[in-house]
Amino acid sequence: MSYDRYVAVCHPLRYPILMNWKLCLRMTMGSWFLGAADGLMQAAATLSFPFCDAHEINHFFCEAPTLMHLACADTFAFEYVMYSCCVLMLLVPFSLILISYSFILAAVLQMHSREARKKTFATCSSHLSVVGLFYGAAIFTYMQPKSYRPANSDKVVSAFYTIFTPLLNPLIYSMRNTEVKGVLRKCMGQCVALSHD
Template sequence: MDQKNKTTADFILLGLFPGCRYPNLLIFLILSIYALASAGNSTLILLIWLDPRLHAPMYFLLSQLSLIDLAYISTTVPKAATNYFTGRQDISFLACAAQMFSFLTLGLAECILLTLMAYDRYVAVCHPLRYTILMSPKVCLKMATFTWIGAAGAALVHTVYPMNFPLCGSRKINHYFCEIPAILRMSCVDTSVYETVKFVSTIIFLLAPFTLILTSYTLIFLTVLRMNSPKGRNKALATCSSHLTVVSLYFGQAMFIYMTPTSSHTPDQDQVGAVLGTIVTPMLNPLIYSLRNKEVVGALQKCTGRCWDRDKARSHW
């Protein structure tokens, strides 16, 4: 009886692309990306914390984005790698729910934060004289608090609801982590009502933020076109282009997965979208923001210069 209860309480994660011909190469690639993402985001957080020149609202929001990305990729890759190397594919009901809640919280938080970052750039370019008031440290702290609380609240609803659907037949999840579409495919009841709830939520957390971001950047570009200084125009465009690149990567895959019915795309398509959003994007974000930002590059050069000088001094003594 105990064994039976345990079996019905657990799920089986089939892993990342179960039909892949070269699983060893795939897991090596994923772990390499994970290492790069962890190093890049950790370095960016450390630089923003240490360098006084980066103690500005834009970099505070950027540090929050790096924190989200660091946690985001850590909710899926370590478990997938552990299952691969141990040969165990099981995950308990509570662990599956916890993973789904964490994944959704971080994903929704990133949507909100990317919108707030667009607002920050809008204020900086279109209302520079009011920037210190509209983006004061107190306002930034409220933004961060709202991001985390709002995301966690919505994620809780979208974790409890689908995890309470009765499941039929095999409990094999054709994915490398517990995600809503994968759970819905195993349900033996009509999920059309929840699909509607999910669609409305995606309008609120995906389409509406994406529209606000596009509106912000439309106003920014109109303002930039009226600038007389080519240097100021180029600086504004460079900062905004970095953010737009990140927005395109993240919102594109999220809209594909969550704004279309679960039955309209295959598990492999879900996995491709998930890999782009939860693994590739967290690796690219610190590279996009750091390589195209002179202040971040300067802070990195300053930090590495200090470390180099200390090593030289120690070797001299």
């Protein structure tokens, strides 16, 4: 989406050429393939460890970092590899998104029309909100060493990026819709009225 926004803002006349369906298909397939490969490698490596008697995890989800607490073997090498994978799978896309938006910001600042700037910021703000919520929580979860991970904060952050971010996606992306804004204002007004009763 950040590349789509970049092309739409910085190269609007070339948009149909630069954002064709073949490129979209390649980017989608590449994302799916890399995500699936990373997940399968982590799952295979995690399940190869011997686990101690207590097969209960203090977590909502059965994620690799949480399972490492149950392993009876030395997991240092795996944690190092997992950390390296997380740097690649989280920081590289996040960096590319930031680079795209820095180009967009540079283009917006050169616009003479205040209305065009406002419209561009409104278009990009929803995607930036979702990116910040998801990547912030995922980086916090996966890029901390095991020794710095309190179990309760892991639970909250994990629930945040697996449940709350997808739950908020439709709301965040529809905040530009005037009907949604009206319904939200009406609901907030009713909540305020009920709290005063």
